[in-house]
Amino acid sequence: MNAETTKQTGASVVIVGGGVTGLSAGWWLARQGVSVLVLEKGIVGWGASGRNGGGCSHHHSPLFLEEQRLWPMMDELLGYPTEFRPNRIRLACDDNQMGLYRRALENGEYQGFKSEALDPKQVRELVPLATDDVTGGYFYHFGGHANPHRTVQGYAWAIEDLGGRVLQHTAVQGFVTSGGRVTAVRTDRGEFGCDHLVIAAGPHTEKLAAELGATVPMMPARAEMIVTEPLPLMPLGGVDGNGLYGRQTLRGNLAYGGGPHEWLNVEDIEAHRPQSTPLTGDIAARLARLLPKAAHVKVIRSWAGFIENTPDGRPIIDRLPTVDNVIVATLSSVGFGLSPASGHAIQEMITEGRCTFADLSSFALSRFDRLEPDWRELQGWRPMPVG
Amino acid sequence: MSEMPIDEASVAVKELPIAERTQLLIIGAGPAGLAAAMAASRRGIAAMLVDENPVPFETMGEDVPLHFGQRMTGAARNRNAMMEEVLAADPALTEAFEAGVDIRLGTVVWGLYAPMPTAGWIPGTIAALADHERSWMVSAENVVVAAGRRDMGLAFPGWELPGVMGAVAAARLATTYDALAARRAVVLGTSTETMLAVAALRRAGVEIAAIVERADTVLDPAAVDALTGHVVARAEGDAEGVRAVVVTAVDADGRHVAGSERRFDCDTVVLGVGTVPAIELLEAMGARVAFDDARGGHVPVLDARQQTTRPGIYAIGDCAGIWPGKSRDAAVPRAEAEAAVAAIAASGDSHDAVLPDAPAADLAAYRCGWVRASVVEAAGEPYVCQCEEVTARDILEVRPPRYLGWNPPTQKPADLRSLLGDGPPHPDQVKRLTRAGMGACQGRRCREQVATLLALGAAEPLAQVPLATFRAPVRPLPLSRLSPGTDAVTVGRGWDSWFGMAPQWVPFWKVPSHYTVSGREPEGPVASE
Numbered sequence: 067m068n069a070e071t072t073k074q075t076g077a078s079v080v081i082v083g084g085g086v087t088g089l090s091a092g093w094w095l096a097r098q099g100v101s102v103l104v105l106e107k108g109i110v111g112w113g114a115s116g117r118n119g120g121g122c123s124h125h126h127s128p129l130f131l132e133e134q135r136l137w138p139m140m141d142e143l144l145g146y147p148t149e150f151r152p153n154r155i156r157l158a159c160d161d162n163q164m165g166l167y168r169r170a171l172e173n174g175e176y177q178g179f180k181s182e183a184l185d186p187k188q189v190r191e192l193v194p195l196a197t198d199d200v201t202g203g204y205f206y207h208f209g210g211h212a213n214p215h216r217t218v219q220g221y222a223w224a225i226e227d228l229g230g231r232v233l234q235h236t237a238v239q240g241f242v243t244s245g246g247r248v249t250a251v252r253t254d255r256g257e258f259g260c261d262h263l264v265i266a267a268g269p270h271t272e273k274l275a276a277e278l279g280a281t282v283p284m285m286p287a288r289a290e291m292i293v294t295e296p297l298p299l300m301p302l303g304g305v306d307g308n309g310l311y312g313r314q315t316l317r318g319n320l321a322y323g324g325g326p327h328e329w330l331n332v333e334d335i336e337a338h339r340p341q342s343t344p345l346t347g348d349i350a351a352r353l354a355r356l357l358p359k360a361a362h363v364k365v366i367r368s369w370a371g372f373i374e375n376t377p378d379g380r381p382i383i384d385r386l387p388t389v390d391n392v393i394v395a396t397l398s399s400v401g402f403g404l405s406p407a408s409g410h411a412i413q414e415m416i417t418e419g420r421c422t423f424a425d426l427s428s429f430a431l432s433r434f435d436r437l438e439p440d441w442r443e444l445q446g447w448r449p450m451p452v453g
Numbered sequence: 454m455s456e457m458p459i460d461e462a463s464v465a466v467k468e469l470p471i472a473e474r475t476q477l478l479i480i481g482a483g484p485a486g487l488a489a490a491m492a493a494s495r496r497g498i499a500a501m502l503v504d505e506n507p508v509p510f511e512t513m514g515e516d517v518p519l520h521f522g523q524r525m526t527g528a529a530r531n532r533n534a535m536m537e538e539v540l541a542a543d544p545a546l547t548e549a550f551e552a553g554v555d556i557r558l559g560t561v562v563w564g565l566y567a568p569m570p571t572a573g574w575i576p577g578t579i580a581a582l583a584d585h586e587r588s589w590m591v592s593a594e595n596v597v598v599a600a601g602r603r604d605m606g607l608a609f610p611g612w613e614l615p616g617v618m619g620a621v622a623a624a625r626l627a628t629t630y631d632a633l634a635a636r637r638a639v640v641l642g643t644s645t646e647t648m649l650a651v652a653a654l655r656r657a658g659v660e661i662a663a664i665v666e667r668a669d670t671v672l673d674p675a676a677v678d679a680l681t682g683h684v685v686a687r688a689e690g691d692a693e694g695v696r697a698v699v700v701t702a703v704d705a706d707g708r709h710v711a712g713s714e715r716r717f718d719c720d721t722v723v724l725g726v727g728t729v730p731a732i733e734l735l736e737a738m739g740a741r742v743a744f745d746d747a748r749g750g751h752v753p754v755l756d757a758r759q760q761t762t763r764p765g766i767y768a769i770g771d772c773a774g775i776w777p778g779k780s781r782d783a784a785v786p787r788a789e790a791e792a793a794v795a796a797i798a799a800s801g802d803s804h805d806a807v808l809p810d811a812p813a814a815d816l817a818a819y820r821c822g823w824v825r826a827s828v829v830e831a832a833g834e835p836y837v838c839q840c841e842e843v844t845a846r847d848i849l850e851v852r853p854p855r856y857l858g859w860n861p862p863t864q865k866p867a868d869l870r871s872l873l874g875d876g877p878p879h880p881d882q883v884k885r886l887t888r889a890g891m892g893a894c895q896g897r898r899c900r901e902q903v904a905t906l907l908a909l910g911a912a913e914p915l916a917q918v919p920l921a922t923f924r925a926p927v928r929p930l931p932l933s934r935l936s937p938g939t940d941a942v943t944v945g946r947g948w949d950s951w952f953g954m955a956p957q958w959v960p961f962w963k964v965p966s967h968y969t970v971s972g973r974e975p976e977g978p979v980a981s982e
Contacts, residue, residue, distance in 0.1 A: 325950075328574050343575055347935045452569060
């Protein structure tokens, strides 16, 4: 049997990429009764979707209001636990951080959400693991955090509960086009026919779009996080700052990341796994400064992940200009928290023709029409030579 | 021509602080590591020999690095006394010291790093070391890993009691530390490694109440008196630990035979059902590993000179493979050490590759037999993962942890395949969803059991179940002790929580319609959200 030409059962919408964005889109479509198939080359959420801080507080995004509306309902809507908890506190260990962290308060206010500045005494009262050796902080009455692994799997299982399909260990090899449309997706397990295609393949999105003649500029990078043993739960787990993002999980672990990233070639991330580095120690030092009463707590894991960024670091959710029935989606390294909303937007673009609840013009691919071809070099985004 | 710009928030402008440099770093001062140190000394190679023993008492209490089961005597609290015990336990340490080897005891290597295309930042081969006060980085031209062995855990009701411990841990406390608080033990397993541990325990005055083997025949002839076809039905005891063990006969499917129970008074249960190569440093650094029946499970892939797939990184001794002939004869690890050091010295000396004996028993079948009879068939659902309180059923049905209080009726058939999709189940995926192996002992006590359970649950060969990845730090270490201190100034400069890209965080109502690099607004300081 020749897998190249084997006709498999396709779907009205085929989604390439089993990360949070593709899975959420698949789930929203399945909720609308659309037949959907998600193709994933490995295991769902194995990329950045399962390796992130779990934050849900993206006040700069046009999807913010929908993000805030949906998260409190996600457990119920999915039928699986996401571990979502609302609200966020961010602590500043110097005046510079205090100034910079104010932007979230301003962006929140502009969109009708309340925040408060905290003095060191208030910080100590609200955050048991902190001391009053801080400049201050902010209590944002919006946002929150969830468990990425559990959420990813929740989307996948919810799709299946609604009659959709998620096919893991299935690598996309190319597309079949006819009359300016993609009619099927070629994989190592045969061809899957489709009426619509969504490409949400993280750092691999650029290459897949190039197969269809479109330029979707992006570059992959590596970032890393650390996890401690569990501690008694703080009243609010969504505490970060001091140059770190992260949270106390509902189990009590401190999971935090931050610091320098490494730009990479996409060919290399296909051949090598993400590897953490001695940056583990620097993140640990920052966390001990952020939460001094946890300085004795043991780090039990670190992890690294690959993420992609577009030239301006903002998402692309748009139709490809070269074919009629393809939507491309990258959240540009900030996709987990926004996923309930990004999937909804993609669903509406397919079923309604456009996103009705948010203005996605800032996600348009056309903003890069005048982009310099050597934008990577001009921005100093350089992979490091080995050896 | 102007200089090319560089992303100041990326690692490209950050320098890792290296505190020390050495020609050869040897990790582990057991027979293999010491032989490597002496071989290096003879060849004029400057070597640093690092060993984590004596391990702090508090760390032992966490079952790190071995499953000590709280059976340390009070003497293990005295760091100086334990340092003397470690030195006295092997005269070869003193010989190596006198030969000029730079020996660091009580020092753990918590991470090994080498540059790779996805981590070009790492400047050569780097080891992250920690003692009881601080961490620092050592750059090494070559590394010989002689990290030894550890024990496979095995759940049964009561296995969380103090006194249930690993065979390697018991022998370590008895011989290296002279600090084993055990009087009368029941031993599980009959491998050569376990029987050598039994001999060490007997020399230390421990009475062996029984040796229990699940299989119908023993693995090592020295276990001739073992109670075959039996497993532990339960351990009984109290806050001070095990008081007795009840064993039961099992049938060919591992089911417990009613009315066959026998009770043994004892204060200790020695788990000797699997002696596992300690590969965590090597796997975590990206050296390729493979399941090898003849070498005791997952081991690094080696060339004829003991080199792993990472250039300049060698594995010798038990972490390179465990087999009976090697466990009995220290000449085998010595030969591995000689081969590795000869390769490092780039000598033309010819060495035959050190190869394992043909496997005496089917390792996968042996482990599956124990796990089916002891864990799956256990009455009362013992926790397989003690840290996170995860049972065999939780793992096989991929249930969320209990603390979520999530118990809706599931619509799904409860088998691994339908829950997780095609292909052998991945322990890392099961870990993320059930938390099995995610705890403070870093999966030491459960990872082999979990893999075996997944093989049984998915009806896949054990060798096909992927290895759960290891990650640095490979020992649990406090935040304060992992901190690189003030040296890390270049890493800290311009630190941002994410990419430090101003355009990424411009609120959407202010984003321009086109983006070009030359059209970017001048940027002040930025904090990613």
